[in-house]
Amino acid sequence: MALPTAKPPDGAVLFKQQCATCHTTNLSDAQRQGPPLVKIVGRQAGTVEGFHYSPGFSKVGFAWDDGKLDAWLANPQAVIPGAIMAYRQAKPEVRAAIITYLKDLN
Secondary structure (H helix, E strand, O other): OOOOOOOOOOHHHHHHHHOOOOOOOOOOOOOOOOOOOOOOOOOEOOOOOOOOOOHHHHHOOOEOOHHHHHHHHHOHHHHOOOOOOOOOOOOHHHHHHHHHHHHHOO
């Protein structure tokens, strides 16, 4: 008997389960531990007005794209030394689903 085809991970569900405790997806909700992630793709890192970023963000000079987001979700401190984010996601398919969801918010 063949196994059923696995469904790809749902980015919105994964975001809610793994990211929404610290991040919102709109600017009208109260800020949480992390900055809101609406329109993150293409945005300069560390630039949400009114959010207090960890010291490492003062030295970055890049905009968030697929590659930076993927690296960030895999190991935030490797992308921005001194960043305060404990979450790490080892599974590329989970990172891809979350990034796709974030891109849909743009």
